[in-house]
Amino acid sequence: MITNMLIHEYNNIIGSIEIIYGNFISPFGICSIAVIDKPIELHGKVCFISFRDQKNTLSHLCKHFKRAVFLENNSIAKNYEHKIFYLSESPPLFLKGTELQIKTWNALLNIKAKESLCYEDIAKLINRPKAFRAVANAIGRNPISYLVPCHRIIRKDKTLGGYRWGIKTKQDILNYEASIP
DNA sequence: TGTGGATCTTGTT
């Protein structure tokens, strides 16, 4: 279940915004995750996941979620480990971005494990066939790594292309998915 | 294999 919001909609939220974040060890190195606590309509929604970038997590969250208050809690974070990486049972998500970004990320959510498309394929899926360069940009800004499977997008020539957390991690994740029956 | 142009959105100035 996904809640999408355009940037101006997020900026119009009234009242306090509180976000809990923390780290745990994942199969791909330290994983940072952030979950919305308040407002109540958004409670429990995952809004951020990154790999091996814990040092920058808080500053990144501050920039992405203006006006929010942040609380570190590693035990809450760790509760997500099993669901995300071993059960593939996706918790509810919260995505905030421009119109093109949200369309792009939604398209990614429809790609199943072991499927891989190229950047141009996604551009076609959202009816912007020539905007593949802009789509690649949006994919690169995916705020919820792994659960929004941007790692399944590779170049048309079958080379891996880029990955925000390093192409080795991209390859590791793809190998991991390929190994699951 | 490498280089340059096409193409479109975004963040910055």
Next chain:
DNA sequence: AACAAGATCCACA
């Protein structure tokens, strides 16, 4: 309002 920078792609040498 203008511009530079992308997780691309294609053509052509």
